[in-house]
Amino acid sequence: MSRAFDMKDFKLLAETRFEKREIHRGYAMRTMHVDVGARTMREKPVSEEMKAKFTGGKGFGLRLLWDATEPTTKWDDPENEIVVAMGPVCGNTNYPGSGKSLVVSLSPMTGVPIDSNVGGYFGPYLKFGGWDALEIQGKADAETIVFIDNVEGAVRFYESPAGLQEDTHLLADELTRAFAGGLASSGGGASADPAELQAISVISAGRGADHSPMGVLNFSLYDRRRDGIRVKQAGRGGIGTVLRNKRIRAVVVRYKGVGQNSNDAADPAAVQRLGLKLHREIVQNDDKQCKMRKQGTAHLMEVMNDYDLLPTKNHKYGQDPRGPELASWVWEKLFSQNLPDGCWFGCTMACAHAVDRFELRTGPYEGQKVCVDGPEYETAAGVGSNLYVYEPEGILELNFYCDTYGIDTISFGTMTGFLMECWELGVLNAERTDGIDLAWGNWKGAAQVLHDMADGKRFGVLAGKGVKFLARYFAEEYGADPRLMRDIALHGKGLEQSEYISKESLAQQGGYYLTNKGPQHDEAWLIFMDMVNNKLPTFEAKAEALHYFPMFRTWFGLQGLCKLPWNDIEPADNGKWPESNKVPEHVHNYIALYTAVTGEKLDWDGLICQSERVYNFQRVFNIRQGHGRREEDYPPYRAMGPVLEDEYLAREERYDKQMREKIGVDPAGKTTAEKLRITREYRQRQYDSLIDAVFKRRGWTSQGTPTPEHLAELGMDLPEVLEVVKKRL
Amino acid sequence: MIKYLKMDASKCVGCMSCVSACSRAYAKEDNPAKARIQALGLGSGRFQLIACDQECRKCVAECPVQAIGVNKQGVVMIDKSLCVGCLACVAVCPIGAMRYYPAEPTPFKCVACGVCAKACPAGALEIAEKEDSPASRFPFDAIAAVRGEENRGGQA
Numbered sequence: 001m002s003r004a005f006d007m008k009d010f011k012l013l014a015e016t017r018f019e020k021r022e023i024h025r026g027y028a029m030r031t032m033h034v035d036v037g038a039r040t041m042r043e044k045p046v047s048e049e050m051k052a053k054f055t056g057g058k059g060f061g062l063r064l065l066w067d068a069t070e071p072t073t074k075w076d077d078p079e080n081e082i083v084v085a086m087g088p089v090c091g092n093t094n095y096p097g098s099g100k101s102l103v104v105s106l107s108p109m110t111g112v113p114i115d116s117n118v119g120g121y122f123g124p125y126l127k128f129g130g131w132d133a134l135e136i137q138g139k140a141d142a143e144t145i146v147f148i149d150n151v152e153g154a155v156r157f158y159e160s161p162a163g164l165q166e167d168t169h170l171l172a173d174e175l176t177r178a179f180a181g182g183l184a185s186s187g188g189g190a191s192a193d194p195a196e197l198q199a200i201s202v203i204s205a206g207r208g209a210d211h212s213p214m215g216v217l218n219f220s221l222y223d224r225r226r227d228g229i230r231v232k233q234a235g236r237g238g239i240g241t242v243l244r245n246k247r248i249r250a251v252v253v254r255y256k257g258v259g260q261n262s263n264d265a266a267d268p269a270a271v272q273r274l275g276l277k278l279h280r281e282i283v284q285n286d287d288k289q290c291k292m293r294k295q296g297t298a299h300l301m302e303v304m305n306d307y308d309l310l311p312t313k314n315h316k317y318g319q320d321p322r323g324p325e326l327a328s329w330v331w332e333k334l335f336s337q338n339l340p341d342g343c344w345f346g347c348t349m350a351c352a353h354a355v356d357r358f359e360l361r362t363g364p365y366e367g368q369k370v371c372v373d374g375p376e377y378e379t380a381a382g383v384g385s386n387l388y389v390y391e392p393e394g395i396l397e398l399n400f401y402c403d404t405y406g407i408d409t410i411s412f413g414t415m416t417g418f419l420m421e422c423w424e425l426g427v428l429n430a431e432r433t434d435g436i437d438l439a440w441g442n443w444k445g446a447a448q449v450l451h452d453m454a455d456g457k458r459f460g461v462l463a464g465k466g467v468k469f470l471a472r473y474f475a476e477e478y479g480a481d482p483r484l485m486r487d488i489a490l491h492g493k494g495l496e497q498s499e500y501i502s503k504e505s506l507a508q509q510g511g512y513y514l515t516n517k518g519p520q521h522d523e524a525w526l527i528f529m530d531m532v533n534n535k536l537p538t539f540e541a542k543a544e545a546l547h548y549f550p551m552f553r554t555w556f557g558l559q560g561l562c563k564l565p566w567n568d569i570e571p572a573d574n575g576k577w578p579e580s581n582k583v584p585e586h587v588h589n590y591i592a593l594y595t596a597v598t599g600e601k602l603d604w605d606g607l608i609c610q611s612e613r614v615y616n617f618q619r620v621f622n623i624r625q626g627h628g629r630r631e632e633d634y635p636p637y638r639a640m641g642p643v644l645e646d647e648y649l650a651r652e653e654r655y656d657k658q659m660r661e662k663i664g665v666d667p668a669g670k671t672t673a674e675k676l677r678i679t680r681e682y683r684q685r686q687y688d689s690l691i692d693a694v695f696k697r698r699g700w701t702s703q704g705t706p707t708p709e710h711l712a713e714l715g716m717d718l719p720e721v722l723e724v725v726k727k728r729l
Numbered sequence: 730m731i732k733y734l735k736m737d738a739s740k741c742v743g744c745m746s747c748v749s750a751c752s753r754a755y756a757k758e759d760n761p762a763k764a765r766i767q768a769l770g771l772g773s774g775r776f777q778l779i780a781c782d783q784e785c786r787k788c789v790a791e792c793p794v795q796a797i798g799v800n801k802q803g804v805v806m807i808d809k810s811l812c813v814g815c816l817a818c819v820a821v822c823p824i825g826a827m828r829y830y831p832a833e834p835t836p837f838k839c840v841a842c843g844v845c846a847k848a849c850p851a852g853a854l855e856i857a858e859k860e861d862s863p864a865s866r867f868p869f870d871a872i873a874a875v876r877g878e879e880n881r882g883g884q885a
Contacts, residue, residue: 093815169882195811198794224795226875260814260834269831272816276829279820338790338871345793346815356875371880 005178007189010145010158014039020153021130026088026263026597027051028130031064034146034155036246037078037138041155046132053715057087058115058557059614060133061104062621065113066720068137071624075108075238076245078139082217084123084203085133088598090560091124092263092346094275095593096282097562099124099344101219107237107517108213108245109411109466110494112622114237114517117557119343119352120219120230121201125150125255127560128262140247145175149182150255151199156183160249166207167404167454169370171250172220172229176200179252195256197222202229204250205240206406211456212464214411214496215240218403225339230352230373232343235408236520237495258345266599274593278586279348282569286349290568293340295328296351297377297564302327304381308651309501309527311386313440314417315490315638316647318501325390326380334392349565351376358396362447365404372400375409378521381499382413387420387446394443401447405454410520411466414496416446418467418489427480434458468494487637492519493627502639505531506683507542510690513635514546516618522563523550529581543693552582554611559594566590613714616699616706617721623705624724630704633691641683645672648679655679705729730858731803731865732841733783734766740853741776743768747845747854754844755837756830763830765839766854778853780839781805781826783865788818788827788838790868802841803861809835 018041021028029046046060054063061083068081082105092098101123107114126134129150136146143160165171179200181191191197202220209215217240218231234240243251261268286292291299304310305323312320336357340350355372375384375395383389383398402409416438422428423438430437434452436459437445452460463470471489475482490497495518502508508531511524526545530536536545556563571585578584591602602610622628642648648655649672656667659675663682667675695702699710705728711717748764756763767779783805789797796811797818807818812835818827819836829836846854 093813173881194795225872226880228876228881258813261832272814272829272831276816276820279815279817283820336875338874339868340791340793340817342793345813346817347793348791348817348820354875356880365882368882369879370882371875 004190005161005164005174007178007183009161009178011161013144013157013159015154015156016041017154018043020150023128023130023262023264025266025599027056028127028132030131031060031133031135032131032148032155033135033137035138036136036140036144036146036157036248039157053613054617055087055558055610055614056132057085057090057560058102058104058554059617061085061102061115062113062614062618064133064135065104065106066617066621066624068135069106071626073106073625075106075111075242079137080106080242082136082239082242082246083133084126086123086127087558087560088263089593091127091258092265092271092275092597093258093260094271094346096275096278096347096349097344097565098560099347100556100560100562101126101234102557102560103217103234103239105237105239105242106625107239107495108241109238109468110518110627112493112517112625112627113618114239114495115557115618116217116234116236116239117522117562118217118219118234119232119562121221121344122203122219122253123560124258124344125199125201125253128255128258129153136246136248136251138246143247143249145249146251147179148251148253150253151182164249168204168206168218168231168406169229169404171204172202172218172231175202175204175250175252176220176222176229179254182254194224194227198224199254199256200252202250202252203243204406205243206404207454207456208405208407208450208464209238209240209244211461212407212453213238213241214408214415214464214466215244215406216408217243218406221343226356226371228371230343230354230371231403232352232373233403233408235410237517238408240406263597265597267596270592270596274589274596275346278565278569278589281571282348282565285572286569289570291328291332292349292351292564292568295332295335296353296374297568298331298353298375298380299328300377301331301380304500305385307532308504311381311417311499311501313388314386314414314421314488315497315501316421316644317650318503320385320388322390323385326384326392326395330392331375331380334396347562347565349569351564351568355396358400360400361393361397362444363401363451370400372396373403375399378499379409379413382410383416383443383446386413386417386499387443388440389443389446390441391443397447398443398450401450401454405450407450407453410498411496412450413499414490415463415467415470416449418470419449419463421488422474422480425480425484427474427478432459432478466494467491467496484643487643490519490636490638492635493517493632495519497639500525500527502527502635503641506686506690507536507545509635509640509687510542510546510694511549512639514633514691514694515550516615516622519635519639523553525549535581539689539693542690543697546694547697548582548608551608551611551615552587554615555590555607558610558614561590609714613716616711616714616716619700619704619706620721620724623728628704630691630695630702633704634687637680640687641679642676645676648672648676701729703728731783731861732856732858733804734780734839734841734843734846735855735857736778736780737853738776738778740851741768741778742851743770743774743776744850746848746850750844750848754842763837765828765837766845767825779824779826782824783841784859784862785823785864786868787821787823790871791817791821793817803865804841805838806840807835807838812836
């Protein structure tokens, strides 16, 4: 167990006082800029123009990051920032899923801005001190803790004391207990009052982030029922690695007094009414729909396996007879979630489940019992079926250590799947892995890679660099076939793909790879619409979906909202309405919620336009950083179709049928190698046509550059934006 | 033991004395929408009485900030200083006994004080006691199951 710290253990290095400011209709109209190198804090006003064009959340984050960096800025330059931004709707307690922060930074994995949507109390607590966003810039010369006390009105920089734990489950606990009560409390911090403990939230990374670019930011929340700390992750793209590179041990925020109308909504009764309507919908329908309250996103496991979509052996297959061993009912039994577990107050969807008193079997905490947050679907698939691991305890172990070391479970799962396939192919062997056996299903081998990543030792250092690096390295150093390595290294732009099989859905290939940040499922999830229900038969229909859904989903990130209560719960009669895939009633709820909070009118087109402005700005940001080219928007072939002969043969009937009916070639008498080639050429042509259609629909050139005309239509023809795109026209 | 408001709707005459008394006592005005007890007309001279039974405690389990607890007499109470006004308790209440008033920051419910029973001319209401039940113990058993050092990296 960790020792107890209190405030006198923390050496104060610098302090800046500030005036607290009330939120007015969802906005504070100022942001906080922290320079950890200079140990200074300054306030920046938010202009009406910034509000009008960037809305909030991810929009504010990207605007601030753009202004703070140069086209030449790399992720580990001092001027790179971590921006945490909330959005106008963020922090309301009535509408489920309203506690999200958006974090942006130049990613160590991709070199372009990453955006990550995260729960936990940090964002709302930061906001209610009177801040629309927090920029963290600079590099400290010693391990630093930044404390934002929104109760007292002070930002303090502390030297991280000796003996402070590094692993998240202990560090966040120590810091929460040390800072509870703030300086003004008797004795200065270390209050045991649950209300004071609940008033603290900690952002930290872990040891893994010291040695790997796939480090997460953990956002804590104090769970009163457990008297323990839970963490939610800004998981993708290595923002935790940026934090550690800045030598920041943690950022701690304190705020008390969250209430029904902390946002000073224009119409608080409407916020209540809309929230209560959705609470009731969830309470009544969830058991019949997604069972989010009992199973969380793990409810998807058997559905994905049934539809050949559950990543199995590095996305080689989408199904396995052992799939049901990881089904939702298995997790439901393991989750000690007799009580609702949400990541922000008032989220009745409460999908943040946990397994309590789980006994670890490997690593530094072997034999200890811990609370494991999750697993969510992505984790259960990524470090489960994708590694051919069908033991829930193996998945829980990997989930726990990823979290506490601060490693992204998605990148880790996809990366380890790649390693295991390389082991199967003979590219890796015990000599090259420092003795770690990476046979399919060996979760203890995967755990050893993870421990080595955290320790910055042995094979973990190499493995942790991610599949883009590894594919090239294995080809150059170990003589592996470079094309095969490229084909099976599942990443886009350097970011590992998340955990759905996209082979049989062209639209989903676009949903993954025609993204600004890399292949993450939060922009578009079109597999069922496209593959199962065949509702997107033409390129134009696919392009329309790849315009609408990424724009619509971007909007959650502008507001500080979670996507899950949009379509993981639906009105009972949703299916009767046209365009039920959009869950129109919920879209109308969101529009009404935005108006109720901000007092500003909005309609469906206006909602999409808010997103389009920011989405196009992000694309131009990529271009400014020397990326954002068409050729960066292609998937590795494993995401598009069968790479290997046995992969083809396992679904031979399907692929042969497609060859006859779609390609117009008779497969009879052809070798598997020939059939692989024909299928591949066809699928790659299809993807090329898809890009053309999508870029056109998005108002971009065939090279993926937003046109000045389109930017003008959106009101985003800002001089600095036009200057960038004109160089690419 | 659980102290609660025992209601006999068959004796209710629909005079609304209970509703008025409750609303005046807690909201300082005579407004049925602010009363902790509801008397709803069903037609044909019959009425439905709604107030918290103090026993199901779904709201206690649901509250994300433990603002809803149970006092020594077994009555479910809301601590307004802890409440964040999310209204999850209103949504999970199976009988609509947890209520809110538009734009007021916190919800409200019957606390078995007996003001209404004194006002009732028909003897339909009385303060009574009943035994604890599995439902009434559930939130506390569930919390006990996940608390403790052994869940924070403690030795097995």
